[in-house]
Amino acid sequence: MTAGPLTYVYAVARHSVALAQATHAVEGVTGSPVHLVPPARDSALVAVASPVPEDDFREAALRRHLEDLAWLEALARAHHHVVEATAAHSTVLPLRLATVYLDDDRVRAMLDDRHDLLLGTLEQLDGHVELGVKIYLDVASGTAPASAPAPDPTLSPGRAYLRHRRAEQDIRDAARQAAEEAAGRIEAIARTHAVQRARHRIQEGELATGPGTNVSNDAYLVPAAHADAFRIEATHATDGLTGVHVDVTGPWAPYSFATLPDPDEDAP
């Protein structure tokens, strides 16, 4: 008994010969080759898709798999790989992870139904990239900072403890002020170079990469011509500040800005 394949969709893009050639050799989430699904009607849009086994991607099975971090990571990296391959040749509209249709016909119907919204959003993203900017406090909360003064041997243990705690708190407060200053600088840099901002959750927990304590995690949509300048200036946003550093990621495909306007609302 073999379950038929479903269609996993990674992204929507404009069709081009270069895109077709570039995605031809790309492997999708289960190693199956990626293909382009054109809409039923005459249009420049295509969906970037690959077949996936029904046994793994039916709702119940998928939900179970997604609880497995190793499986989720493999899926996320494969999804990203296809989106990157697409973005190298075309403006790309990435879809949310694990967007799965029964077959290519349903994907075609989706492209037809959402054609104008998809095309309009692609046009807004044309010529832009996403860059991530994360600010970190170097002082991990709850740990003694290396720069705290050595305890004064003339103090009682209780007073020495309190003074040590006070010193730690002062260092943390200074680092938070430095982080605010850095955030202000990045906002100014964004006013020059970026057109949109999206805020992501603060990164903590086992997957947080550190070092330090993440205090802001933003994504910026930046015209490609400004990407280098934005990256360089943002990287230097903590110059001269103590206890804080910045991590710039990307360029990314515009994941954080790939949102369709609500079709029920009148466009402005």
Place this chain on the structure above:
Amino acid sequence: MNPPDAVPARSGDPLPQRQVALIDLLDRLLSGGVVLTGDLVLSIADIDLVRISLRALIVSVSERNPAPWPGAGPGGPTGTP
């Protein structure tokens, strides 16, 4: 066009080919990307369950770790900064 050596590469600069951090990727793939509704095998509500199931690994802004300045919190695109 810049000459090739106009911006010298510095050893500290991340390489574009560097494998991205999983947490940065999940930030984007689980909360970004176009959400389609309709004739899907998997609805987006199920993806939200993923986030819940991974709460131990990916946790959101909490009282324990508040954002250090007003307005810094999770949210969608907020327009021109």
